[in-house]
Amino acid sequence: MITASFRLRKIRKKQYFLQEGDVCEYIGFIMQGAMRQYRVDEKDTEHTVNLFIEDWWVSDRESAVMLTPSSYNIEAWEDTELLVATTAAMQELITRIPAFAKMARVMDQRSFIASQKRLNFALSYSAEKRYTAFAAEHPNFLQRFPQHIIASYLGITKDTLSRVRKQTLKK
Amino acid sequence: MITASFRLRKIRKKQYFLQEGDVCEYIGFIMQGAMRQYRVDEKDTEHTVNLFIEDWWVSDRESAVMLTPSSYNIEAWEDTELLVATTAAMQELITRIPAFAKMARVMDQRSFIASQKRLNFALSYSAEKRYTAFAAEHPNFLQRFPQHIIASYLGITKDTLSRVRKQTLKK
DNA sequence: CGAAAATTTGACATGACTCAACTGGAGTGG
DNA sequence: CCACTCCAGTTGAGTCATGTCAAATTTTCG
Numbered sequence: 001m002i003t004a005s006f007r008l009r010k011i012r013k014k015q016y017f018l019q020e021g022d023v024c025e026y027i028g029f030i031m032q033g034a035m036r037q038y039r040v041d042e043k044d045t046e047h048t049v050n051l052f053i054e055d056w057w058v059s060d061r062e063s064a065v066m067l068t069p070s071s072y073n074i075e076a077w078e079d080t081e082l083l084v085a086t087t088a089a090m091q092e093l094i095t096r097i098p099a100f101a102k103m104a105r106v107m108d109q110r111s112f113i114a115s116q117k118r119l120n121f122a123l124s125y126s127a128e129k130r131y132t133a134f135a136a137e138h139p140n141f142l143q144r145f146p147q148h149i150i151a152s153y154l155g156i157t158k159d160t161l162s163r164v165r166k167q168t169l170k171k
Numbered sequence: 172m173i174t175a176s177f178r179l180r181k182i183r184k185k186q187y188f189l190q191e192g193d194v195c196e197y198i199g200f201i202m203q204g205a206m207r208q209y210r211v212d213e214k215d216t217e218h219t220v221n222l223f224i225e226d227w228w229v230s231d232r233e234s235a236v237m238l239t240p241s242s243y244n245i246e247a248w249e250d251t252e253l254l255v256a257t258t259a260a261m262q263e264l265i266t267r268i269p270a271f272a273k274m275a276r277v278m279d280q281r282s283f284i285a286s287q288k289r290l291n292f293a294l295s296y297s298a299e300k301r302y303t304a305f306a307a308e309h310p311n312f313l314q315r316f317p318q319h320i321i322a323s324y325l326g327i328t329k330d331t332l333s334r335v336r337k338q339t340l341k342k
Numbered sequence: 343c344g345a346a347a348a349t350t351t352g353a354c355a356t357g358a359c360t361c362a363a364c365t366g367g368a369g370t371g372g
Numbered sequence: 373c374c375a376c377t378c379c380a381g382t383t384g385a386g387t388c389a390t391g392t393c394a395a396a397t398t399t400t401c402g
Binding site: 109112 | 210212216218220232233236237275279280282283284286287289290291293294295326
Binding site: 333 | 379380381
C-alpha cells in the first residue's frame, strides 16, 4: 500500500516542486539532493523560509492542509530525487495505518518546535548569534547552500552576513 | 472517558501554570481568562512567546513532547479557569479516540502554520507593520494585555511600540 | 576562455534600542 | 479621603546594528 502511493521523481536544479499560486498537492521525501522554499515580498525580495536536504519531507503544509494557493515556491537547489505522494494519498495512509498517523503527528510536532525555536532566535538574537547558532546546528548546510541563501534564511542581508563571517573568522 | 480525564482548575492572576525548569505535565483548555507564555534571556529580558485567551489550548508542546524541562513560564494574566488534563491522559485519549487524534493533529498543524506566519513577519517586516498586522488580526488582545506585553510578543521594545502607535494614530 | 553568479567592501542612511526622566492612573493602607 | 507606591505609558537624546546601494573582486561552470 505504501509503495503504491509513492513514485520516484527527479527534479533538475532550478526546477520547481511547487510554485506560488498553486495548491500544494504533493508531499515528497528527499532521497538525494537539496531544495529551498521561499517567498517573494512586495519589494521583490526573496525570503528563504526553509531548506531541505536528504531525509527531509518537503511540502507546503499550510497550503496542503488548508487547500489554499501557496504563497511559496519550492525549487530544487541541486538535482534532486524524491519519493512523491499526493497529499490525498498521504492522508489515506495516515488514516489507514496507525504507525503512519503516529509519524505524521511527530512530524507536525517537530516542525512546530523547530519553527518556534527559529522564531525565538529571530526575535531576540543578533545577526552574528543567529549565524553562529545556525552554523553549529547545521554545518552541512553551509556547504550545500550559498551564503546569500543562508542570509535570507536567517533574515539578514548577504552584505551583513559577509561582514559577520569576517568578524567570526578572526576569533 | 473524556470528562474523567479533565478537571476544572482556577488560577489566580500572576500565578503560574508552568514554571521554567519543570517538565510540562499538563495541558489546559481555557474556559475564562487570559495567560501568557514567556521566557527570560541571559540579560533578564522577558520575551513573550504566546498569548492565550478563552477557547485556546495551553501547554509547552516542546517540553510535553520531548519530556525535557521547559524553558518557559506560563502565567495567568487574569484570573483564569481552565479544564486541565495530564499530558499522559491526553495522550491516552488521542490513541483511544480517533476524533481526538484528528483534533490533536489539526491543533499541531495550526500551531505550526501560525508559528510560520509569525516567523515571516518577524524576519521581514518593520515594527510598525508587525503591530498593525497584529492589531488587525487580534483586536481583542489589545484590550486584554498591556502594551509592554504586546511589544515583547512582537519582538520590539515598549518604547518603540509607543512611538509606533503615536504614528499610526495620526493616520 | 568568458559569462553569470556569488562574495566582499566602502560610504552612508536609518530604524530600533538604551537609558533616564516624567506623567498619569490604579490600588492600598492609615 | 488623602498620601503613597506601583505599574504602565510617553518622550527625548544619543548610540548602534543593520540595511541600502554601487562598485570591485572572486568563484563557478558551461
